[in-house]
Amino acid sequence: MESLILINVTFNETRAAVIEKGVLSELYVERKSKPRIVGNIYKGRVGKIIPGMQAAFIDIGLEKSGFISVEDIHEDVFSDFFLEEDEPQTSKKKSRHPIQDILREGQEVLVQVLKESTGGKGAKLSSYIAIPGKYLVLFGTVDIVGISRRIEDKEERKRLISIIEKYKPKGIGFIARTASMGREEEEIKQDMEYLIRTWEDIKRRAEEHRAPVLLYEEPNLYIRAARDLVSKEIRTIIVDSREAYEEISNYISSRFPDSDIKLELYTDTIPLFVSFGIEPEIKKIFEKKVWLKSGGYLIIEETEALTVIDINTGKYLSGSNHEETIFNINIEAASEIARQIRLRNLVGIIVIDFIDMKSKQKREEVFKTFLGALKRDKARSVILDMSPFGVVQMTRQRTRESLLKTLAEPCDHCGGMGYVKSRETVCYEIIREIKSLMDRPNVGRITLYANPSVVETIKELEGENLKKLEETYGTKILFSPSEREVTDFEIRVEQ
Structure with a gap:
């Protein structure tokens, strides 16, 4: 089956789904109520310096100050820059001096956001600057040339290095991203020229404005999807918003005029994610149990400290003997676990408890299957070998919260031990259903019965857009608050 990217826009919410051979593999959700700031570049002002932690707070103009660790500070100059490793082969420069000797309170510095603000903490910052393009990543003050680890062909690596060195100015660095593999020299050159112009504009704005100020903002989700998610295997984007379609089209034609990306505008009355069977898959993200085709299942437990994944045989009975049965289900589970890690965006420490196998050879085969399935993951991971008890421990890069924590909120009834859909998530489910109902003939009035909160x-986030929807369709939308669960709602239609 075809691999493609689906983009659904519902007023102030955008969702991007990556479909690989007919299977949902990744899902990204962005809401204007909680704007994403990873990758943004700010001119900030140094606040409190904490020598005991070798860290400092930086005021970047947000509600909470960001924090920077000494290892994330470039010491060559005090007007610092930042490096976010996208896929490079470089390692961060080790700081040789204590932070109190590098920064001073009130000093203005250039910083970039590494990680979103989570758990009451401010955003994690660094003073190494990295600006991603489609084929390259520009490094502001690190004069290097590198190639993505995922490009393994030696001749292709040499070709890309020669292209970068041919056009690269002195004083800045470039890393060839995985997407550069096989691309024409002119395409890579155009991407480099665009990144250089962007960097020059950032430096100019930094000179003109006092801290704190935003100097560079990462584009919205559907533009990032066209830039970062399209690959050799995925060349088709289907989007259900004309405005988003036109923005993506303009972005592709201006940045990559010779690109073979296939962009389609979806206009069917059946919602895009319903038509492609994505909505039922999204609902499963709220469930701990994941059924395997064979009848076995996974249990995925997300906690504050780590995520635990357990494999169970369930109804699985195939295999010539007990050991063979366990091996077969572990092999199937290995691939599905890799997909769930990407789909749910499981981050931090992850512990996977495979069913115990006596055979070392079979354990190695299961582990090899898991590593192979995880190769498609863009996030960086550190994975330890499988233990004799079948346990795999790993850490996965955290740049944003897991999908469950994005779409859900702690449950009031169990003191935060579990999660339920957040009010915002329920809000956008309701709006999508209302929009779908309005496409039907002779709909005069729609009444929503839902929890008062x-x-x-809905009124706070999308009240104005719902009024526009009423005017467009000539349909009245009424609200009837009623005492029921947050996730429970009813929509009635009258002619």
């Missing part, structure tokens, strides 16, 4: 959330 959900009704209030």
